[in-house]
Amino acid sequence: xxxxxxxxxxxxxxxxxxxxxxxxxxxxxxxxxxxxxxxxxxxxxxxxxxxxxxxxxxxxxxxxxxxxxxxxxxxxxxxxxxxxxxxxxxxxxxxxxxxxxxxxxxxxxxxxxxxxxxxxxxxxxxxxxxxxxxxxxxxxxxxxxxxxxxxxxxxxxxxxxxxxxxxxxxxxxxxxxxxxxxxxxxxxxxxxxxxxxxxxxxxxxxxxxxxxxxxxxxxxxxxxxxxxxxxxxxxxxxxxxxxxxxxxxxxxxxxxxxxxxxxxxxxxxxxxxxxxxxxxxxxxxxxxxxxxxxxxxxxxxxxxxxxxxxxxxxxxxxxxxxxxxxxxxxxxxxxxxxxxxxxxxxxxxxxxxxxxxxxxxxxxxxxxxxxxxxxxxxxxxxxxxxxxxxxxxxxxxxxxxxxxxxxxxxxxxxxxxxxxxxxxxxxxxxxxxxxxxxxxxxxxxxxxxxxxxxxxxxxxxxxxxxxxxxxxxx
Amino acid sequence: xxxxxxxxxxxxxxxxxxxxxxxxxxxxxxxxxxxxxxxxxxxxxxxxxxxxxxxxxxxxxxxxxxxxxxxxxxxxxxxxxxxxxxxxxxxxxxxxxxxxxxxxxxxxxxxxxxxxxxxxxxxxxxxxxxxxxxxxxxxxxxxxxxxxxxxxxxxxxxxxxxxxxxxxxxxxxxxxxxxxxxxxxxxxxxxxxxxxxxxxxxxxxxxxxxxxxxxxxxxxxxxxxxxxxxxxxxxxxxxxxxxxxxxxxxxxxxxxxxxxxxxxxxxxxxxxxxxxxxxxxxxxxxxxxxxxxxxxxxxxxxxxxxxxxxxxxxxxxxxxxxxxxxxxxxxxxxxxxxxxxxxxxxxxxxxxxxxxxxxxxxxxxxxxxxxxxxxxxxxxxxxxxxxxxxxxxxxxxxxxxxxxxxxxxxxxxxxxxxxxxxxxxxxxxxxxxxxxxxxxxxxxxxxxxxxxxxxxxxxxxxxxxxxxxxxxxx
Numbered sequence: 001x002x003x004x005x006x007x008x009x010x011x012x013x014x015x016x017x018x019x020x021x022x023x024x025x026x027x028x029x030x031x032x033x034x035x036x037x038x039x040x041x042x043x044x045x046x047x048x049x050x051x052x053x054x055x056x057x058x059x060x061x062x063x064x065x066x067x068x069x070x071x072x073x074x075x076x077x078x079x080x081x082x083x084x085x086x087x088x089x090x091x092x093x094x095x096x097x098x099x100x101x102x103x104x105x106x107x108x109x110x111x112x113x114x115x116x117x118x119x120x121x122x123x124x125x126x127x128x129x130x131x132x133x134x135x136x137x138x139x140x141x142x143x144x145x146x147x148x149x150x151x152x153x154x155x156x157x158x159x160x161x162x163x164x165x166x167x168x169x170x171x172x173x174x175x176x177x178x179x180x181x182x183x184x185x186x187x188x189x190x191x192x193x194x195x196x197x198x199x200x201x202x203x204x205x206x207x208x209x210x211x212x213x214x215x216x217x218x219x220x221x222x223x224x225x226x227x228x229x230x231x232x233x234x235x236x237x238x239x240x241x242x243x244x245x246x247x248x249x250x251x252x253x254x255x256x257x258x259x260x261x262x263x264x265x266x267x268x269x270x271x272x273x274x275x276x277x278x279x280x281x282x283x284x285x286x287x288x289x290x291x292x293x294x295x296x297x298x299x300x301x302x303x304x305x306x307x308x309x310x311x312x313x314x315x316x317x318x319x320x321x322x323x324x325x326x327x328x329x330x331x332x333x334x335x336x337x338x339x340x341x342x343x344x345x346x347x348x349x350x351x352x353x354x355x356x357x358x359x360x361x362x363x364x365x366x367x368x369x370x371x372x373x374x375x376x377x378x379x380x381x382x383x384x385x386x387x388x389x390x391x392x393x394x395x396x397x398x399x400x401x402x403x404x405x406x407x408x409x410x411x412x413x414x415x416x417x418x419x420x421x422x423x424x425x426x427x428x429x430x431x432x433x434x435x436x437x438x439x440x441x442x443x444x445x446x447x448x449x450x451x452x453x454x455x456x457x458x459x460x461x462x463x464x465x466x467x468x469x470x471x472x473x474x
Numbered sequence: 475x476x477x478x479x480x481x482x483x484x485x486x487x488x489x490x491x492x493x494x495x496x497x498x499x500x501x502x503x504x505x506x507x508x509x510x511x512x513x514x515x516x517x518x519x520x521x522x523x524x525x526x527x528x529x530x531x532x533x534x535x536x537x538x539x540x541x542x543x544x545x546x547x548x549x550x551x552x553x554x555x556x557x558x559x560x561x562x563x564x565x566x567x568x569x570x571x572x573x574x575x576x577x578x579x580x581x582x583x584x585x586x587x588x589x590x591x592x593x594x595x596x597x598x599x600x601x602x603x604x605x606x607x608x609x610x611x612x613x614x615x616x617x618x619x620x621x622x623x624x625x626x627x628x629x630x631x632x633x634x635x636x637x638x639x640x641x642x643x644x645x646x647x648x649x650x651x652x653x654x655x656x657x658x659x660x661x662x663x664x665x666x667x668x669x670x671x672x673x674x675x676x677x678x679x680x681x682x683x684x685x686x687x688x689x690x691x692x693x694x695x696x697x698x699x700x701x702x703x704x705x706x707x708x709x710x711x712x713x714x715x716x717x718x719x720x721x722x723x724x725x726x727x728x729x730x731x732x733x734x735x736x737x738x739x740x741x742x743x744x745x746x747x748x749x750x751x752x753x754x755x756x757x758x759x760x761x762x763x764x765x766x767x768x769x770x771x772x773x774x775x776x777x778x779x780x781x782x783x784x785x786x787x788x789x790x791x792x793x794x795x796x797x798x799x800x801x802x803x804x805x806x807x808x809x810x811x812x813x814x815x816x817x818x819x820x821x822x823x824x825x826x827x828x829x830x831x832x833x834x835x836x837x838x839x840x841x842x843x844x845x846x847x848x849x850x851x852x853x854x855x856x857x858x859x860x861x862x863x864x865x866x867x868x869x870x871x872x873x874x875x876x877x878x879x880x881x882x883x884x885x886x887x888x889x890x891x892x893x894x895x896x897x898x899x900x901x902x903x904x905x906x907x908x909x910x911x912x913x914x915x916x917x918x919x920x921x922x923x924x925x926x927x928x929x930x931x932x933x934x935x936x937x938x939x940x941x942x943x944x945x946x947x948x
Contacts, residue, residue, distance in 0.1 A: 111834075114722070114832045199946055201681065205678070208674070257698075300774050358588045432671070
């Protein structure tokens with residue numbers, strides 16, 4: 001992926017794009033309108049790059065024509081959902097064409113009999129459950145950014161989310177995809193089938209491929225019966241260690257699989273309460289767990305959350321609050337959902353990580369964070385999906401440092417963090433992806449053989465390296 | 475994959491194999507001992523082929539050396555688990571080397587804290603749960619042939635099974651694989667992580683690749699808390715149609731996801747009862763559903779099975795038996811597990827199919843079977859995982875036909891069956907795979923673009939087409 005081999009978008013190419021999608025759906029030679037397409041939600045300016053042209057197609061066929069053109073002209077193409085990613089997946093690192101999926105935002109069909117829904121890639125994830133709530137069904141795979149992200153981006157990143165402990169991540173729910181390949185062909189993968197072993201699982205290879213192996217134009221998702229009740233427990237602890245220690249034990253000793261087990265340390269909660277102007281009586285706790293259980297049997301649910309509460313209290317919880325009504329639940333979850341945004345406002349000199357380790361290794365991981373903080377003189381507010389072993393450690397610069405020092409020291413901190421993660425059997429990213437942000441570190445946790453297998457797949461699907469170059473691996 | 479390009483196994487090659495794995499683990503020039511490696515569980519003799527040599531390695535490193543040798547000498551290699559497959563995946567269609575995984579049969583580690591188990595490929599699937607039962611954990615992905623099949627074969631075929639309605643199929647539980655690639659490299663994919671988006675999902679591309687993309691030498695499986703109770707309902711109906719109609723409604727209207735919803739028609743049950751010498755009072759029912767629910771809350775379970783019983787009775791069930799003890803449960807499940815074997819003994823002129831359709835289309839599919847039976851004058855005993863839309867229709871020859879006529883008419887019946895399946899949104903195989911048996915029909919249900927993507931992956935991983943050639947696609 002040598003940038004020198006790519007060509008620029010000429011006025012002629014822009015005209016041809018206008019003929020494909022319609023003039024009003026092309027942005028060209030207008031930096032102010034192009035700029036929002038240069039970035040995703042990574043704080044700071046490091047992972048930004050301006051596109052030469054933005055195209056907003058309305059159909060799979062239009063995308064296929066764009067890909068044909070791009071291959072012919074050797075112009076890189078970067079797919080873009082809502083731009084809510086956290087690894088630079090939607091950033092056009094070599095310029096070229098950004099293809100925004102925002103116009104392809106239709107919920108095509110709700111199939112209640114088969115408990116499936118067919119949507120276009122540009123549907124905001126939250127709209128799916130809004131549409132389904134009267135049907136007694138729900139889509140369980142959505143991530144924390146559900147209010148803004150697109151379902152197509154969720155599939156491209158194999159997004160995780162708040163309910164993954166019990167329900168798994170996006171991939172479990174993707175039954176079918178209509179894909180435009182990097183060479184401009186349209187292919188149907190999977191379908192309305194619960195099981196399917198008719199050939200290689202190219203469908204699941206596409207899920208999590210970060211927009212480098214194809215555009216998703218139609219997505220068939222599996223739905224679940226909507227649980228009638230959800231109860232959230234907010235459990236306060238004096239220390240992170242106490243909170244984290246209890247997480248694996250709830251599942252192994254308690255035999256309960258909660259819907260969510262979210263961890264927030266003191267700094268994460270405080271920052272978010274300030275940001276939301278929320279005054280919670282417990283904002284000064286040392287750490288908290290937000291644990292949800294859901295189900296359609298109220299008595300069973302009560303047993304479950306009482307058992308969880310007992311486990312937490314035995315583990316040193318100072319308070320266990322029960323939120324069994326939507327208003328209180330929403331107030332708590334709003335904090336959890338806004339942590340990332342709140343933290344990102346502290347300083348641009350920070351780096352949000354997404355490491356994942358075997359769940360039982362989380363307590364060790366948290367202890368090691370303390371050592372890293374001490375050694376490098378940084379703070380690491382920490383939150384995330386403790387039940388999955390997925391921690392969003394956020395490395396925040398010492399406020400006294402210069403930009404230069406921060407950029408010098410950060411890679412050293414990351415290398416140490418990743419080495420530790422690997423030693424514990426973990427890896428770089430649980431749900432945010434590699435993108436351009438973590439590309440240079442992927443070799444720290446996976447083998448060259450694995451990278452070569454990925455390269456072989458990429459070369460096979462996209463011989464010209466036209467689709468989303470500069471991501472995941474070189 | 476032109477067979478002419480492959481070389482034969484010479485005495486020198488056999489000697490080199492003996493040096494790699496040890497002399498006593500190589501079978502060469504001994505047709506009687508080689509013969510069992512020429513076939514799997516497909517009835518009849520059509521899909522059989524003799525290997526030239528059988529090798530039984532003990533380590534991943536030995537397999538890597540075998541693959542290096544095979545690439546150098548251009549000799550095809552076919553991996554073999556327990557040989558319990560139903561699509562010819564383990565059949566060495568071009569002769570060459572069969573690599574039997576039976577010696578790599580160790581349960582390496584039970585990790586209770588992380589609820590994961592690490593096993594070698596040659597472990598009999600049932601042994602996993604035998605080992606786990608005292609730990610309050612279980613592996614939910616196993617198929618019906620659990621008493622004989624190997625876990626490696628389950629992963630290679632992405633086996634489904636009795637519990638897939640609630641728990642999903644094998645792929646959901648595969649967290650990590652150690653793989654020997656077709657070019658003889660050893661690579662670790664995934665690991666003890668609940669979530670992982672560090673690069674392409676090569677792990678799930680391997681699952682279900684039918685031994686054509688790599689050998690699995692270590693497998694890390696996710697475990698679940700063992701439900702304390704299981705109740706089985708045996709629901710008798712006058713007609714298949716009545717039984718099948720109720721299946722999707724239990725889940726959509728009832729909001730209950732049973733562990734299993736197995737369908738058996740009259741012919742399937744009668745044949746199996748005769749085979750097992752079992753005299754069930756209900757052997758004359760027109761059709762039956764075997765529905766299981768599991769959980770750790772007895773009261774909830776009772777509510778669930780009562781609700782299911784009511785749905786069945788409203789749908790026309792003549793009897794609903796409740797088996798809430800292991801002895802009665804085992805008696806019923808034994809029938810279900812033995813249907814395939816019992817049917818296969820009726821006549822060698824039969825063809826076991828594995829079609830899968832959207833669950834709500836099962837009633838239509840069953841009606842269409844009747845039409846096919848009428849049109850072609852065959853019988854189709856039918857059973858399978860009705861809750862997944864996966865039916866094991868077994869096309870049985872009219873006893874008056876000659877072998878010649880049967881071999882002439884069968885492809886016509888299959889083409890009609892597959893066309894119908896495709897029309898209903900279904901496909902060739904839900905869990906048995908394509909192998910060499912269904913290869914010639916794959917183009918009837920999937921597109922050339924999809925086949926080309928699979929070809930590209932195969933070429934990228936196995937440029938010499940050494941590993942398990944002649945399977946899935948040409």
